[in-house]
Amino acid sequence: MDQIEEIPAPTTREAFEREVAPSYRPVVMRGVAREWPLVAAGRDDVGEALSYLERLDSGVPTDVMLAPPQERGRFFYAPDMRGFNFQRRQGTIAQVAAHLRELAMQDEPMGVYAGAAEAAVHTPGLEEANPFLFAGTATGATTRVWLGNATQVSTHFDLSDNFAVVALGRRRFTLFPPDAVGDLYVGPLDVTLAGQPVSMVDPLAPDMETYPRFEHALERASFAELEPGDAIYIPTLWWHHVAARDPVNILVNYWHNDTPHGGGFVALVHAILAIRDRPEPQREAWRAWFEHMVFAADAPASADHIPLHARGVTGSPSPERDSRIRRFIASILTGGS
DSSP, rough: OOOOOBBBOSSHHHHHHTTTGGGOOOOEETTTTTTTTHHHHHHHHHHHHHHHHHHHOOSSSEEEEOOGGGGBBOOOBTEEEESSSSEEEEEEEHHHHHHHHHHOOOOOOOEEEEEEEEHHHSSTTHHHHHHHHOOOOOGGGGGEEEEEESOEEEEOSSEEEEEEEOOOOOOOOEOGGGGGGGGBOOOOSSOOSSSBBBSSSSSTSSTTTTTHHHHHHHHHEEEEEETTTTTEETTOOOOOEEEEEESSSEEEEEEEEEGGGGGOOOOOOOOIIIIIOOOOHHHHHHHHHHHIIIISSSSSGGGTOOOGGGGGGGGGGGHHHHHHHHHHHHHHHHOOO
């Protein structure tokens, strides 16, 4: 397992988009948020970082996940796959912070995780006081806060590019490239822990007898240990497992460059319905269609032989074409003509 590449932080968001993003590789940027007031508050005293968030708390409840101590911070499915090994509750950021203060004194605490709390709603003023250079408004990024104890987020992917900044505590990121999907033993697509499908394998204690192909995934895995003030960039569809390693941990993240309407994931699920279970000759025929019109290097030119005004759903990207595609798909799925 190799370490994730570390780079000096670019000086502008435009430089990041030009010099880093096109490589489609995760990178670590050390110390880019070292001067954040939130990071500085927790540098000598964990309680000060919690107090910082408590002072900003709007009182709006957010989603909180609670797992019993025997799960050791791993939020996952129940053993029989008929539910989950945790409960969902609601609480304010201040309530979660107070609970974490208590749990930090226990040898075997329950797992607590408040995730994806929109900063503008739950901690107004946080993003203005702790700005992140690469997540400007042009990217469509939303600042989100993650607060918990020593927990782990199961291996998953995002449909958006992701910047994650460690503000308090240490986090270990383990990443797998998108083409490792066949070796990760993906769980249910439509019943998930918190949105995206997850790998069934616990990378901290892999069961190689049940999941033997995971060995190949590990051969292509990379990892990074992040300290407060460090940031990691994770491109869309890169699988990542995140382990928070201290009794209290705070992370701020920015999903950006969102793919609208579910992106390729919706197309994938529909392809399971429409193509996967057809006879092999038909699947191969559809493979040729997808290669010609979607995946080939010259796919964007696949309709160039048609006059511009007549290309319809195969035309070049535009709001009008995208709207036409959505109407066309909706008409087919609802039995229209």
